[in-house]
Amino acid sequence: MKINGALGFILSTLIVIVLGVALLFTSIWYTVLFSGLVASIVIRRGYLISILSSFAGGVLGILIIFLMLPTGYLGPVMNEVGAIAGIPSVALFALIFLINGGLCVSGALIGTFVARFIQKSR
């Protein structure tokens, strides 16, 4: 089946979200890079869609984790950590999104390269 760009983006994002959240529960954060890698190999819509969908999936995955937490207390806890660390809590939140998105994107970059390599090998 031929997957167009929009559909590819959506499917890739969904794969990254589902796989990414599952991998987060291994407690080893680095493993989320495999969500971007797998989505890129499966969907194979090139670097742009792969990068965008992986980052979006990474960010949405974190939002899902946040939704599983009692939101009323998340802010106070991060404010507390921020005050101790000397970093604004907003920056801490941004870092969580960036690191997760970044790891997914790194997987996507490698995955897209691998997908093209496989394609060329055929």
Added chain:
Amino acid sequence: MKKRAVIAPIIGVFIIVVVLILGSFTPLISILNPTTGVIQNSRDLVVGNSSINLPGISSKVVVVQDKYGVYHFYASNTKDLFYSLGFMQAKERLEEIEVFGLEGMGQMHTLFGSSYLNYDRFQTLTGAPITAEKDWNSVLNNSSSNSTDLLTKNAMISYASGINAYINYSESHNTVPLLFKLLGVKPYYWSPVYSYAVQELMAQQLEFGDDSLQFAVLYSLLGNLTYDLLPTFSSVQTYYYGGYYGLPNQGVLHMSHNTYPMNSTVLSLTKTLLYRFKYDPPTYFNFSTSDHSNELVVAGNRTTTGYPILMGGPVLGFSLPAIWFQVQLVAPGLDVYGVVLPGAPAVVIGFNNNIAWTLTDTQAISSGTFFFSQQVIGDSYIWNGTAYPLQTYKINGFEVNWTNLGPVMAQQGSTALVMDWMGNIVSNEIGTLIELNSASNWSQFRSDLSTWIAPYQNFAFANRTTIADISPSYYPIFGGATYNPASIMPGNGSEYISGSIPYNRVPQVVNPSQGFIVSSNQRQVGPSYPYWFGISNSFSSGYRAQMEVNYLSSHSTVSPNNIVSFQGTNYTDYEAQVAVPYILSYLKGNTNASVEKAYSLLSGWNFNMTTESDAASVWFFTYMYLFNDTFFPFLEDHGVMPEYNTTLGVPSGMGGSYPNTTGSASMDIVLLNALVTGSASPFSNQSMENLVTESVVQAMNFLNEKYPSGNYTWGKFYGFLFPNLFGFGEFNAGPISKGGDFNSPNDASGVGPNNYPTGGQSWEMVVNMSNVSHSYGVYPGGQSENPASPLYSNYVNDWINDTYLPLLFYPAYSSFPTQEVMDTISLVPEGSQ
């Protein structure tokens, strides 16, 4: 393959490497990890009904958190009760518990790094960690023959298991407290030895000091004038709850005035040790011994209810989280309400269905810490001319040598300073408290306390028919040569501790004829007491106690609300009440504008240290300058100041209220006596009129410079600061303005803006013995140690505003009215539903 094609995967690998480096060299990745990092701790803050499966309990324990946040534990046996207390206390206070344990054991560096090695070395040197191990071993060894030890052993093991169950629970749920996550360390497992380290720590904080070293240095400089500066008996105290009024016991007086002379080596060692006492002790929970406490109990024939009322107000250093954790513990044979310490499974101050009790520090006998100059040669010490081998302990990476008297604290050549601290006597005060929790009458209460060693405490007691007070402890009696125990003593065997004051002779009283008892750190027994019980500098000046006595004497009956109001909002300064009329008499007729203004304010003042009073500020600073003008030139002339400022501290009145000073109760007493008698001799040749006038001018200049508008109300100087326990200023509360001063029931030393009091009545409790369910109390803090929790500092405003909270006391969880419940937590055995 084109070179451009590999750029993308290289960027991918680069991102991974950057994140890996970030995770390897900083704790950022583990802290921010979405499923195991700090954000998961928000789950731990949820207030709501829950059920937790736990290994280690045999049947369901219901824990009701009432609407004020207090935990009520209902268990079907005491083992499960103490287990659940350990679990829930750790849930709210694990950081605090673990820091307390490390502090007591001298192992702070294991959590906070090598900067704490000095403290750990000092703590190890004092013997506290060694004694903690001995305490627990003693309980284990005696549990087969001693019922208190058996009870203690079971409670301690269950409590430790509960704490450890929470550590396991928090690790498996990724909710290990933030401190550990941020430091990247795992909580250590609790053992009963740590509970005894907490017992030692409390004994150390309340009954441990360098008073004798200070006295020795002063005596070397002032000679017999030391006895004028630090007299044995107070010239102004008139109330002794334990009696013994009358003329001073001559034997005791002789002993106090017979100070062992020091040579230059001992003096040098003393200075070294004073420096260590001042700069090595702990950062956390450093309760100042100048802080004081209140306890009074009123008989039924003087109350509106017809039954006794007991008031407790132990003054300790403030922190967030606070030292206390408020609970009700219910199991067959036990139903007790009150406050527990971090790491110790017993209500320290509280009540049960039959009795109520509270504690204050006796401040007697040189804080139970005595120093001897002893010969130590190689691996031996000399006692009565014979060499005995030193006992060497290796603990916490340090080596400590003990003689027969105690640890060698400092040594130069063969001369050693050895400390005999009563906290190093093997004892089981936690066990005594556990026994007290279920006592039902005075006889049982008094009997339980007979094994109490240290810290030296006054225990006020009430049931429905009896009021009493007793100050049980191991108070040494000295044999042989009778040198002054308030200074360094000879350690060659000529003087020794030959025993302790018999239990039936320690200060105590039952149902006194005046119908009330006050024991607020003042000397308990009068000058005719036949045992050496310490000098006036050791105890509180007694002004606060006298003010409390005056209040009770002038009210034929009081209600629980009267006592709540008295404890919270009576800001009368007894010292001002006595001193100000004399000050006014010295100022009368003076035409200096500043003096006239001060005269006008002070003459219309009611001696209340209210926040809006200008006169209160005038009194306080006049007193401070008068203190300085009277004593400082004298101390400078004799080489005490400034030479010894770093080791003895700069003295000041009112518990060291003035910034960067150290309080001296004796000098407070001597100064008041000078005002009353009109002579500051032998400290100053100036007339009292000159001294007072000069100090008033200085005070008015200070106040006018600080507040040129003339609005220098007391509230601008006095207020309370509640610092975060771990030093994070963002989580402090205050300073918040409040009335009172060092001499009022709401007492603490310190004045702002650089020296706000950070201590005070740490648990205000008024128990109504007509119906203990109608009792009230509050502590400044909250049940949670987590600043993100709504229960972190929720009691602070109540404490400041004197809003005492009802102490809800229901015998069963089923009788708790729904509207009084915040949440209910069921702790159920693993595998059951």
